[in-house]
Amino acid sequence: MNFGRQIAILLATGLATVALAIARPAAAQLSPLPDAWRAALAKVGTDPPPKALAADAHFVRSDESAHFVAYGHLKDLGGVLLGVGTDPNYLMAGWMKAELVLLVDFDQVVADVHTLYILALRHAETADAFVQLWSAKGAPKFAELVAAMPDAAARRRAQAALKLARHVIWDRLVTLRKDYKAQKVPMAFTDADQYAHVRDLALKDRIWAWRGDLTGAATMTGIQGALKALGREVSAFYITNAEAYFDYTAQARKNLRDLPYGEKSIVLRTQGVPSKATETADGHYRYMVQNGRDFAAWMALKRTTSAKTICWSRKPTKVQGFFTIPGPPPPKAGKSK
Template sequence: MDDTRAYHARRGIMPAMRVLALLAVLASCVASASEPALSSFASLPADPAPPELVRGNHYWISNEDHLELFHDAVKDKGGLYIGVGSDQNYLLGAWARAELLVLMDFDQSIVDLHRVYRVLFQKAETPEAFLRLWSQESKPEVRRLIEEGYPDKKERAPVLRAYGIARWAVERRLHRVVEQMKKAALPCFLVDADEYAHIRRLYQEDKVFMVRGDLTAQRSVRAIGQAAVQAGKKVGVLYLSNAEQYFPYDARYRSNIRELPLDESSVVVRTSGQRGITHVKGTYYHYNTQSGTSFLAWLEDAKTRSVLAMLRYAPDTAKVHGLSWLDTGPDEAREAMKQKLLAKRQAKKEKSRSRRTRGEAVK
């Protein structure tokens, strides 16, 4: 021991560098201790595979081409993000600055595709590098990354299959999203370094969880709700895509949604291709955003047997035809619709009376 170290040892004084190192370790321990346990998310039970897929298709990519309409609703919501489908979840999750992502789909192939996304996010340090990995030229590299990321052959095989089938469609879709968000003048994880880094960090910190989950089944959604409560997380964003148009609001679905920690700060975002409601011009879909408390209130209403029965009472925003916002319960919404129809009827009567008056004046 040199003279300086001996002096510090005798005096009980720790050198500054050792103090700083110890403080760093202590800070790390405190941070780890304050992070809620996420083990329940890591072991979410899968729901049984559906007897058949919608139209027999794997929906490898989203066909919702106006996701910019959800930006203001989901921005900086934080908390837990729960979403169905594929690429759209990364765009919305980054905007929301989600603390955790739970990605679910009743099609196991889409879950396998998210496992491809996982290895590419972990490998690519920038959005540009990420997009390059989806190119035709990068196929040998990506196959090697998948083999390294999933050493178990049984687990690796469906991931390779998903990549082999979906790669070209995903590449085309991602470049289309870049153009759409550029046109909308909004940040995008495929271009913006901060947006991309947020999703990549969630993967690096093991805060992205994937499960074959069915919104109407008995296991996954309920388990997600229980894991969220255990971890002390509120749902920031619940993204349902257009899934609800394919099933009724039965007891199981109502019960599943009630298991999720939704409140007035939560937002539910969905699309619907059904008739009887407005659609954004030139698209298949109506886009709807709804507060968590509003959704729970509608699910308590026995008359609300489907998403269409609810969306008929969701007024379009002044901003975009085909984009609605719903933050009230069924009684208030129905009364508002009643008053609107009465006002419209009264205006029609006034117009008719005015025409008759003008006609009598001409005579």
């Protein structure tokens, strides 16, 4: 019996749900991380801990709430996601159907929070189960999972991060689910297929996190080298609002310039402007997308001393608070490198 006739018979006998399940192609699963990739990523070093934290706080959850404005730019982009910060990266990994997620933050606690995310993703088969692990009811089970971690130093850091961040992340996840359902934008913590993909990333060791400084000499240089060894380009770079906390030194510009950006790569940044709420997407931040290679061209110029220099070029879209930064930097008289 051919497949088309089989579907027709199933429908005729009232088994439409079964027929649709047969007809729907299974989501593509990722292969285990190749040994050569693991070796290259394991060589990426960490930068020294900062002398002081930005705003003297551990940003274990994002306070940005309108990443959905960039959904259309990230959807099905594939490839490598490089990100700063915490929870938004998991939304973007699902939207992109990323094959590899590389996460950097200069706060060790944030890197340890990613250890918790990866652990929870590996254990929880559904988005609901994942979110519940962060609840007060799920806390004992989560603590058991952390206690079973084999590396003593990583276990101690993860236990401290869980104590500090669990209830904050639980609140964040509940809020995100509510907001994204209202926006009718699917994401990993509401959509079964996207959750399955992000979970598969965790199961296949395709999510890596480091304590790394965007202005430092170790982690970003190491990521550049690893990606080149892997033969992979950055598809999306979520830099959040990190640029507000540093100027573009020569090292910082080199770190950001020399990443291997794909031709259609996206840089997504936010810029805090709470005093200009009508220019924001969520009451606090402008959201801006820029081509990665155009960003690299800005980083090649000594005159690019801060993100403000780039953000002045923003162009509004039809969506409030969402901007594009078109093209490479405009020419300037005289030589600049």
